[in-house]
Amino acid sequence: MFSKIAINNVKRSFKDYFIYFITLTFAVCIFYSFNSIEAQNSMLEMGKSTTEFMSTLNTLIAGASVFVAFILGGLIAYANNFLIKKRKRELGIYMTLGMSKGKISRILIIETILIGLISLIIGIVLGIIVSQGLSILTAKLLAVSINQYKFIISVSAVIKSALYFGIIFILVMILNQRTISKYKLIDMLNASKRNEKIKLNNPLLSIVVFFLSIAMLVGAYILILKVGLETESILFLVSIMMGIIGTLLFFFSLSNFFINIVQKNRKVYFKNLNIFVLRQVNNKINTNFLSMTVICLMIFLTITLLFTMFSFKGSYDKMIKGNTSFDGTIQLFINQEDQKVKDIKEYMDIMDFKYNDYEKQMFFNEYKLNITINDLLSEYLTKQEKKDFAENYIDGPMSTIKVSEYNSILELKGQSPITLSEEEVLVVSNYEQMNNALSIFMENEDTINIDNKIFTIKNEVPIKENIVTTGSYLNFFYLVVPDQFSGELSLYSTGFNIMFEENDPKQSEETFSNFLNEISENVEYSSIEVIGNTIELVHLRVYGSTTMIVFLGVYLGIVFLVSSAAVLALQQLSDISDSLDRYKSLKKIGVTNKLINKAILQQNLIYFMIPLSLAIIHSIVGMIVINKIFSAYNSSLIGSSSLTISLALAIIYGGYFYATYVSSKNIVRNSN
Amino acid sequence: MNNILSVEKIEKYYGNKGNITKAIDNISFKVDKGEFVGIMGPSGSGKTTLLNCISTIDTVTTGHIVINGQDITTLKAKNIEEFRRDELGFIFQDFNLLDTLTAYENIALALTIQKRKVIEIDKFIKKIAEKLEITEVLKKYPFQMSGGQKQRVASARALVTEPSLILADEPTGALDSKSSRLLLDSFEKLNKEFQSTILMVTHDAFTASYAHRILFIKDGRIFNELIRGRDTRKEFFNKIIEVVTLLGGDIGDVF
Numbered sequence: 001m002f003s004k005i006a007i008n009n010v011k012r013s014f015k016d017y018f019i020y021f022i023t024l025t026f027a028v029c030i031f032y033s034f035n036s037i038e039a040q041n042s043m044l045e046m047g048k049s050t051t052e053f054m055s056t057l058n059t060l061i062a063g064a065s066v067f068v069a070f071i072l073g074g075l076i077a078y079a080n081n082f083l084i085k086k087r088k089r090e091l092g093i094y095m096t097l098g099m100s101k102g103k104i105s106r107i108l109i110i111e112t113i114l115i116g117l118i119s120l121i122i123g124i125v126l127g128i129i130v131s132q133g134l135s136i137l138t139a140k141l142l143a144v145s146i147n148q149y150k151f152i153i154s155v156s157a158v159i160k161s162a163l164y165f166g167i168i169f170i171l172v173m174i175l176n177q178r179t180i181s182k183y184k185l186i187d188m189l190n191a192s193k194r195n196e197k198i199k200l201n202n203p204l205l206s207i208v209v210f211f212l213s214i215a216m217l218v219g220a221y222i223l224i225l226k227v228g229l230e231t232e233s234i235l236f237l238v239s240i241m242m243g244i245i246g247t248l249l250f251f252f253s254l255s256n257f258f259i260n261i262v263q264k265n266r267k268v269y270f271k272n273l274n275i276f277v278l279r280q281v282n283n284k285i286n287t288n289f290l291s292m293t294v295i296c297l298m299i300f301l302t303i304t305l306l307f308t309m310f311s312f313k314g315s316y317d318k319m320i321k322g323n324t325s326f327d328g329t330i331q332l333f334i335n336q337e338d339q340k341v342k343d344i345k346e347y348m349d350i351m352d353f354k355y356n357d358y359e360k361q362m363f364f365n366e367y368k369l370n371i372t373i374n375d376l377l378s379e380y381l382t383k384q385e386k387k388d389f390a391e392n393y394i395d396g397p398m399s400t401i402k403v404s405e406y407n408s409i410l411e412l413k414g415q416s417p418i419t420l421s422e423e424e425v426l427v428v429s430n431y432e433q434m435n436n437a438l439s440i441f442m443e444n445e446d447t448i449n450i451d452n453k454i455f456t457i458k459n460e461v462p463i464k465e466n467i468v469t470t471g472s473y474l475n476f477f478y479l480v481v482p483d484q485f486s487g488e489l490s491l492y493s494t495g496f497n498i499m500f501e502e503n504d505p506k507q508s509e510e511t512f513s514n515f516l517n518e519i520s521e522n523v524e525y526s527s528i529e530v531i532g533n534t535i536e537l538v539h540l541r542v543y544g545s546t547t548m549i550v551f552l553g554v555y556l557g558i559v560f561l562v563s564s565a566a567v568l569a570l571q572q573l574s575d576i577s578d579s580l581d582r583y584k585s586l587k588k589i590g591v592t593n594k595l596i597n598k599a600i601l602q603q604n605l606i607y608f609m610i611p612l613s614l615a616i617i618h619s620i621v622g623m624i625v626i627n628k629i630f631s632a633y634n635s636s637l638i639g640s641s642s643l644t645i646s647l648a649l650a651i652i653y654g655g656y657f658y659a660t661y662v663s664s665k666n667i668v669r670n671s672n
Numbered sequence: 673m674n675n676i677l678s679v680e681k682i683e684k685y686y687g688n689k690g691n692i693t694k695a696i697d698n699i700s701f702k703v704d705k706g707e708f709v710g711i712m713g714p715s716g717s718g719k720t721t722l723l724n725c726i727s728t729i730d731t732v733t734t735g736h737i738v739i740n741g742q743d744i745t746t747l748k749a750k751n752i753e754e755f756r757r758d759e760l761g762f763i764f765q766d767f768n769l770l771d772t773l774t775a776y777e778n779i780a781l782a783l784t785i786q787k788r789k790v791i792e793i794d795k796f797i798k799k800i801a802e803k804l805e806i807t808e809v810l811k812k813y814p815f816q817m818s819g820g821q822k823q824r825v826a827s828a829r830a831l832v833t834e835p836s837l838i839l840a841d842e843p844t845g846a847l848d849s850k851s852s853r854l855l856l857d858s859f860e861k862l863n864k865e866f867q868s869t870i871l872m873v874t875h876d877a878f879t880a881s882y883a884h885r886i887l888f889i890k891d892g893r894i895f896n897e898l899i900r901g902r903d904t905r906k907e908f909f910n911k912i913i914e915v916v917t918l919l920g921g922d923i924g925d926v927f
Contacts, residue, residue, distance in 0.1 A: 266790045270780055279772040585768040588729075589829065590757030591785050592750075 002103065006110035010118075019573060019659055020079050021119055023566040027072045028123025030562070032154075032161045033131040034061050034555045039154030040135040053142075053544050057551065064552055065164070068559050073168040075563045080172045082570050084108075084179055086577065091180070092188030101180060108176045116169040124161060128153055141547040143539050206256035209249055216246030221621045229625055243618065244297065250614065251292040255285040273591065273599040276582070280599075281606050284575050291571065292611050295564040299615035299653075302560040303645055304622035309553030310641035311630040313546045320542045322430060322465045323476075325413050327505070328512045329468040330532035331366075331495030341528055344494040351519055359508055362412045363496040364405040364467065366478075367489040368397040370451055373477060380437035380444075399492065400479045401467060409467050412497055418480075425455045426480035429462040438462065448479070451487035468497060469533050509534055561648065564611070565656035572607050576600070576664040583668045593669075600664045608657045612649075675738075676836055676869045677703040677726065682735030684721055684892075695721040696732070697892035703837075706867040708859070710883030712875060712912070714919060718892040720841070723873050727760060727839050728752045740836040757785060761830030761838040765845035767822045769814045775825045776810040782829045800828045803865070804858050820851025824858060831862060840872040844879045856882045877916055881909040888915055895919060 038058045094104055135152065223239035230236050259282045262269050269275060285292060332344045341347045344363065355361065373389065374381070376398065381389070406426075407417035420426065425448060429438060442462065448455045466476045481487075500508035516532040519525075576583075586596060684696040695718045703709050713719045724730035726737055728744055737744050740759055747755060762768075769778050776797060783793045801807045804824045809817050817825065823843060830838055843859075844852035860882055862868050874880050882905070888896040896915050900908045 266794075270784050270790050270793050272784055272787070273781070275773060275777045275781055275784065276770065279770075279777070283772055582770050582772070585770055586781075588762055588764065588768055589782055589785075590753065590760065590762075592753040592757065595785060 002107050003110050006107050006114060009107070009111055010114045017083060018663055019566065019569045019656070020083065021115070022659065023079060023562065024076065024115070024119035025123040025126065026562055027076070027559075028120055028161055028165055029126040029130055030555070030558055031065065031068065031072070031164065032124050032127030032157050033134050034551070035065055035160050036127070036131045036152070036154035036157035037061055037134070037138065037551070038156065039152050040131070040138055053540055057544075057548055060548060061551060061555065064555060065160075068555065069164045069168070071559055071563055073171065075566060076168055077172055077175055078567065079570055080112075080176065081179070082574050084176060086574065088183065088188040091183075092185055095185050095188065105177050105180055108180065109173050112169055112173050112176065116165065120162060120165055124158055127157075127161070131157075138547065141550055142543050203256070203260045206253045206260065209253035210257035213246050213249035213253060216242050217250065220246055224621060224625055228628055244293075247296055247614065247618075248289070248293045251285065251289040251296070251611075254289075254610070255282040258282075273586070273595055276586070277599050277602045277606075280575070280579065280582075280603055284571070284603075284607065285610070288571055291567060295567060296611035296615045296618070298560045298564045299612060299649075300618040300622065302557045302564075303615065303619035303649075304626065305553050305560075306557050306645045306648070307619070307623050307641055308626050309549050309557075310644070311626055312549045314641075315630050316542045316546045320538065324469050324535050324538055325465055326469040326497040326535070327500040327509065328498040328532065328534040329470065329495060330498075330516070330530065331468065331493045333493045333529040333531070334491050335529055336527075339528060341525070342491070342494070344496060347525075347528070347530065350525070351515070351522070353515060356508070358501050360412060360499045360501060361496045362405075362408045362498075363494070364401060364409060365491060366467075366493045366495070367400050367402075368492045369400050369479065370397070370488050372397050376448065377437045377441055380440045382437075385437055398477065398479060400481050400485075400489065402483050402485065403480050404483050406467065406480045409497060412499055413465075420458065420480065420482045422482050422484055423454070423456055424458045424482065425450075426458050427462045428465070428467065428476070428478040428480060430464050430466075430476060450479075450481075453487060455481075468495065469535055469538060509536055513537060557648070558652065561652045562656075565608075565653050568608055568611070569656045569660040572604055572660050573663055573667070575603075576667050580668070580671045584671060596668060597665055600668065601661060604657060604661045604664060608653070608660075612653065674705050675702055676705045676707075676740055677871065678738045679726070680736045680738070682725065682732045682737060684718075684725060684730070685733045694892050696725070698735075699889070699892070699894055700735075701887060701894065701897075703869060703871060705869055706863065708863045708870045708882070708884045709872070710880040710886040711871065711873045711889060712877075712880050712886055712916070713889035713895075714875065717889045719873050719875075719889050722889065723839060723841055723871075726837075726871065727762065728756050758833070759836045761833060761835035763823070763827050763830045763838065763840040763843045765842040767814070767819075767826045767846070769822055769826055769829075771814050774811055774813055775806065775817070775821075775828075778814075778825060779810075779829045779832055782833050786833060796832050797828075800832045803862060804828050804831075818851065819847050820854055823847060823851070823855050827855070827858070827862075831866075831868065834866075836869065838868055838870045840870060842874055842876075843872065844874065844876060849878075852876075852879060877909060877912045880912055881905050886912060886915075888919060890919055 038054070040054075091104055094107075095101070131152065131154070220239045220242035223235055223242065227233055227235045227239060259278055262274075262278055269278070330344065330348075332341070332347055334342055341350065373396075374386065403418065403420040403426075410417055418426065427442065439461075442457070442460065446457055448457060467478060498512065500512075512532075513534050513536070516534070516537075519530055519532070583596060587593075679699060679701050681698055681700050682696055683694065683698055686693045686695055697718075699722065711719050711722065721730065725732050726739070728747075732745055735745070739755075742755065742759075744752065744755060769775075770781070773781065779797050779800070780793050783796060788796075797810070798807070801810055804827060806821060806824050806828060809821050809825065814822055814825075823846075827843070830840075840859075844855060847855065856879060859870060859872075863870055870883075872879070872883060880886050884900050886898045886900075887894055888898070896918075898908075898911055898915060903911070
């Protein structure tokens, strides 16, 4: 009997509370997809270190999932509370028919279990589909190849989703019991005849508060643009606080301010249903200014989070460009005069490194010249660029390598050698990414003066390939000098590049990275600075961080977006059903359906667009601040990342908007 | 006199083949311009159905209803909405004012949906407010007004568009006797001054006694018709009571 009532209620709810189901299903789907990352290992072709990284990523996602569970739990509880409120009258009728509160509770429990089960199952099924796409994304981000496609289902993620959402649903049930036990029958029966309390607004006050909020926001913008992302600075905190309070005051005063302005313009105010729409929205924003504020800040956070994520990814991607030409590199640096070992070959012998025939090595020496980069480019560097150089410790003496060694490095890469006469040098650099000085220099100057000898620059644009494999620093600058170079050269490092070749690259890579591990733990020679890398280590260091950031950004971003859009949708829908009597009145006095639909659309648009618009303005400022940090690498990034973010916003936020609009229309249409 | 409303042999059936209820069973009558007609009848007599059919909210099964020269039973859905907006004015028992809007805005809404000009709107509202003596409550919200004031605002909203026909459904149903009298007095005044045509459904004999003519309905048919003629309202009221007694039922509502 009770389950029959419950089942019928759920059936009906599917139509009425479509948004609630969508949100639940969406939540489960996202939760499952991201928690299934561990299971994706099986399908990816990865070395040992990448596997280790995947487990780190998994731990990170698991940690974030606890946070996400709290947000989603809050959202579900909020949505559920809406539904219970909506049904006060129905429950009241059950009670007048003689049903005890205990039995009503039982109906609600069965309903929650049913709704929970359905959304859990659909959500997990969707999640399994989405996670297939996610694993392709993982593979792309980590630059690993997919050998063979496997359909993956993560049992642990299924269990985890079921557990987390199970707990959430149990909490929702307890919450429902408490709400029900507090209700009085008379209030439940009269729930729909609520007395609308209309706050009379003081026009002057709202105008003053509105301009105060604008002033605060502008102040916060100016301050943050000046201070930048200095999280420790007090001014940074002040500007954040000002931003939050400004946003709060903005939503607090906005609708009253706005309606006062529009009322002055009688032509707009007295047009079609504008009076009604404005009053409706005014009421709504007035009572919900707090949640509006939270939603606006959440969307702002999402946009900036996603933008930061793209910026990170962009800068890391560039970092690796031209830096991974060799399977491995090892370099020994000469820092002290009396260094025990000054040659890499000697060092390798001491460390008992076994060279294999099927691996190719190429040894080289890196020297420092007598001139610095500042000397070279001084005419073309701006003050800021000089400062950047100093901050990045690249204003010291210039590095150089002899052409014969450079040619053997080229050979290792499979490129043809270069001939250099006695008076020629080559510029190898990616500095033009950091500033314009180098490009201008290359255009204007044909010669370089080193130790009072003039050298012609052979290339017109710098060669943008590094001579080693490294992930440690983005920028490199080398001069390739002739072998007979007569100027002063001080040995800076000796090392070799290695290519693993066909035999068993995976085995070689493991041996080499194990060797690198060994020497870093060696105590006896710890005073000697030896740095080595393999392509996989570099990839991991660079793509690994990107992957973590992208995953966290996308995960939290989607959760934030879904939460804010769902809250807006629920508020809007509950407002529509609270206002059903008003729509009925409108119909009775002869308002056409077309006008009513237009009024609903306008309300939904205003309600969804207001927090979004302010959030976008916030985000533009946030993006400028973040862009300052990544300024060197971001020229083309803003366009593509904004496009992706807009797309995400359009799909999730727009989807909720559309669903709300359609549901609202249906609620009004079916009210006759 | 020209004819505003003419109802021709309408019938309204509910239910399906085996089980048909005739809510309206062959009713015909005419209302001329400037007439104030009352419709009375006990609960379930079909008077609300009749009003719904005339007000285009419901459709008839057979027969024709012609309002101001237009046969509304043959109008298309879209035209019906426009017709209702432009030709009819409604006054309801529960006022149906929008609680979020001031009295002024409530009245204005009836004009804005007809896409009237702003200057016109203000002029019309001031004029009708004066007639109905609600000028001082124009800036108030419904929750700040008394029941009588609310119903007069609702009436102003119905009248401000100068519709061909005003349909009032139990307009005094939610009012105390003093407010009822005030409202009906203004109805009488408007009827005289503006030649408004009013069709009012009620089961209250006192309210009905303000009309010029009363149609009594029972079981979906016109049972009787009373014309006030030169009677005073008191005399007319007594005649109404007699018919109501004859009709049976709902006697308690007389007092």
